[in-house]
Amino acid sequence: MQLQYDIEGGNFTKAGFASSEIKKVLKQLNVDAATIKRIVVSSYEAEVNIVAHAYKGAVTVVIDHEKIVMQYQDEGPGIPDIEQAMVAGYSTASPEVREMGFGAGMGLPNIHKNADDLLIESEVNKGTLVTITIYLKQEGGQ
Amino acid sequence: MMQHPEFHHALTFNRETCVGCSHCMKVCPTEAIRVMEGKASLMPNRCVDCGECYRVCPVDAIGVEQDDFAMIYQFRHRVALVPGVLLGQLSDEIITRQIYSVLMEMGFTHICEVETGAEVLRKAMQSYINEHQENKPLISAFCPAVVRLIQVKFPSLVHNIITMKPPLDIAGLYIRDRLINEGAKPEEIGLFYFTPCAAKIAAVKSPVGEQKSVVDGVINMDFAYNKLLTTAKQSKSAMCPVPEDPQLSPEAILWSLTTGESNVMEGRSLAIDGINNVMAFLEELEDEEVSNIDFLELRACDESCAGGILTSTNRFLTAESMRRRAQQAEQSTDHNIEKLPEEHILAKYHSLKDQLTVDKVSPRSMLKLDENIQGALEKMQRVNELMEILPYVDCGICGSPTCQSLAEDIVREEAELERCIFIQRILEQKGTFTAEESAEVMKKIWGENKLNKEIK
Ligand SMILES: Nc1ncnc2c1ncn2[C@@H]1O[C@H](COP(=O)(O)OP(=O)(O)OP(=O)(O)O)[C@@H](O)[C@H]1O
Ligand code: SF4
Ligand code: SF4
Ligand SMILES: [Mg+2]
Numbered sequence: 001m002q003l004q005y006d007i008e009g010g011n012f013t014k015a016g017f018a019s020s021e022i023k024k025v026l027k028q029l030n031v032d033a034a035t036i037k038r039i040v041v042s043s044y045e046a047e048v049n050i051v052a053h054a055y056k057g058a059v060t061v062v063i064d065h066e067k068i069v070m071q072y073q074d075e076g077p078g079i080p081d082i083e084q085a086m087v088a089g090y091s092t093a094s095p096e097v098r099e100m101g102f103g104a105g106m107g108l109p110n111i112h113k114n115a116d117d118l119l120i121e122s123e124v125n126k127g128t129l130v131t132i133t134i135y136l137k138q139e140g141g142q
Numbered sequence: 143m144m145q146h147p148e149f150h151h152a153l154t155f156n157r158e159t160c161v162g163c164s165h166c167m168k169v170c171p172t173e174a175i176r177v178m179e180g181k182a183s184l185m186p187n188r189c190v191d192c193g194e195c196y197r198v199c200p201v202d203a204i205g206v207e208q209d210d211f212a213m214i215y216q217f218r219h220r221v222a223l224v225p226g227v228l229l230g231q232l233s234d235e236i237i238t239r240q241i242y243s244v245l246m247e248m249g250f251t252h253i254c255e256v257e258t259g260a261e262v263l264r265k266a267m268q269s270y271i272n273e274h275q276e277n278k279p280l281i282s283a284f285c286p287a288v289v290r291l292i293q294v295k296f297p298s299l300v301h302n303i304i305t306m307k308p309p310l311d312i313a314g315l316y317i318r319d320r321l322i323n324e325g326a327k328p329e330e331i332g333l334f335y336f337t338p339c340a341a342k343i344a345a346v347k348s349p350v351g352e353q354k355s356v357v358d359g360v361i362n363m364d365f366a367y368n369k370l371l372t373t374a375k376q377s378k379s380a381m382c383p384v385p386e387d388p389q390l391s392p393e394a395i396l397w398s399l400t401t402g403e404s405n406v407m408e409g410r411s412l413a414i415d416g417i418n419n420v421m422a423f424l425e426e427l428e429d430e431e432v433s434n435i436d437f438l439e440l441r442a443c444d445e446s447c448a449g450g451i452l453t454s455t456n457r458f459l460t461a462e463s464m465r466r467r468a469q470q471a472e473q474s475t476d477h478n479i480e481k482l483p484e485e486h487i488l489a490k491y492h493s494l495k496d497q498l499t500v501d502k503v504s505p506r507s508m509l510k511l512d513e514n515i516q517g518a519l520e521k522m523q524r525v526n527e528l529m530e531i532l533p534y535v536d537c538g539i540c541g542s543p544t545c546q547s548l549a550e551d552i553v554r555e556e557a558e559l560e561r562c563i564f565i566q567r568i569l570e571q572k573g574t575f576t577a578e579e580s581a582e583v584m585k586k587i588w589g590e591n592k593l594n595k596e597i598k
Binding site: 025030034063064138140 | 297510514516
């Protein structure tokens with residue numbers, strides 16, 4: 001199954017919408033609560049990163065019986081040094097973004113911690129593609 | 143521990159009285175009601191006993207079961223467990239002392255205010271919170287409708303619930319203990335609770351596994367209110383011995399009102415009342431958009447128990463009068479406040495933990511389309527296909543509350559697509575469905591009566 005949501009850069013009032021929709025689908029699919037939590041944390045952070053750092057983007061979600069793959073594609077400044085961006089506490093967030101309570105430099109490390117697989121591809125001044133894969137577990141199952 | 147296959151519900155739907163107006167179906171927060179054959183019908187596993195349906199029924203077809211009052215006479219020692227909300231409703235009319243004396247006239251031998259145990263409970267909850275930091279924010283189990291709502295709609299949050307029962311159970315334990323100490327035989331003690339809502343009844347009547355609730359019977363608050371009001375007005379002079387004037391602390395008096403718990407817990411606490419507000423908040427909590435809250439007080443009714451479905455007076459006035467009483471208690475120079483033997487009760491509380499934990503809080507998701515992820519994916523695919531052709535009007539004429547719920551009912555094989563009036567029109571235009579067939583479908587949903595009217 002495939003889902004797609006647009007993500008608006010700079011619009012913090014709508015940040016988290018896609019993540020919430022993904023969560024609702026997973027609840028209907030009887031995915032176990034702990035797995036949903038990991039997916040929600042990862043998708044929320046990736047979504048907020050587009051809102052906070054890029055101009056515009058979208059997420060494409062593909063779900064099958066064993067895994068969920070979420071691809072966050074944006075048009076934006078890109079990430080010059082991905083390794084550095086992954087370091088906990090590293091952030092280039094603007095003062096305005098920090099004012100909103102973001103910019104602790106914990107988003108990408110948090111995704112890394114919760115995802116089974118994380119792939120970041122980026123081109124400076126063009127955009128970034130973040131691909132998150134998480135394997136699904138059925139509620140009450142195996 | 144054994145689990146009940148279905149929730150016990152105190153709400154009853156009377157088919158004779160029901161006129162099939164579908165008002166209840168439209169307000170139910172868990173989409174637990176459908177209309178079939180002109181009558182509302184309940185999906186028991188989805189209902190959380192919030193009573194929203196009861197509030198809107200125009201013909202009183204929804205009732206709340208209660209125990210027969212005469213049942214109190216099966217016991218030699220008959221204790222009335224009186225919630226502050228009942229006193230709050232009456233206090234403008236009658237003074238507390240008079241209410242007590244009427245209760246004695248009604249046949250009770252002892253009276254105990256439900257909130258008597260509030261401070262003890264607060265301490266037990268606080269230590270629970272300190273021991274369960276990893277499950278923050280911890281959610282109070284005070285309101286049984288909220289506990290059930292979390293089970294069916296927010297299963298990922300069941301671990302956040304503080305598995306401790308409300309003050310009622312502490313008060314029950316305390317009074318039972320006291321009477322036994324005074325020489326009463328345990329089997330001769332009967333505890334009767336005046337409930338403000340259906341949710342509390344359900345919680346009392348479906349105890350975990352084989353265990354029995356500390357309460358022996360439940361009497362609806364509207365019944366008690368009526369009786370108290372009329373009797374008190376008739377009997378100018380109370381003939382029976384009047385018990386000591388009750389003295390609760392302000393904290394205990396306010397416990398069942400909104401902020402009653404959140405105001406006295408340590409750390410960052412939040413109080414939310416109204417089931418739709420609670421649902422919206424839990425949704426955000428699940429989305430990880432809320433952080434750093436230690437404690438949540440969530441109540442299904444607006445103004446909490448002052449707005450319970452079995453209350454009889456305006457909820458804002460009831461709350462006001464309870465706040466006034468708390469203020470008076472605050473200022474009272476009379477230090478005759480009845481102190482619970484705290485250490486003893488607390489120890490007992492811990493030793494009876496099993497009995498005092500809320501109905502086994504395990505997730506019982508009503509949202510899943512199928513147990514199995516692959517099966518659920520296939521069903522969701524079909525729901526999405528159906529949503530492409532359904533009109534997005536949510537008119538409810540199909541007998542399901544929304545287009546989405548009709549689509550899910552169809553996939554679960556509990557409804558047919560032809561129930562939708564838009565689909566009927568589409569099929570009629572294509573010539574594959576006749577007007578007569580449409581009428582038959584409508585009769586199946588709404589009953590004969592609504593479709594055999596004379597139009598001049
Ligand atoms: N989609 C993106 N486009 C451009 N830069 C990005 C993007 N995502 C992350 N970055 C860069 O990587 C840095 C680290 O990201 P991370 O999510 O870990 O922290 P943050 O967003 O700065 O703060 P937090 O997530 O804790 O609110 C960001 O500050 C930013 O420089
Ligand atoms: S009590 Fe609440 S959940 Fe149950 S049917 Fe009525 S409105 Fe729905
Ligand atoms: S808020 Fe109080 S009266 Fe309302 S359902 Fe919850 S416990 Fe019952
Ligand atoms: Mg970030």
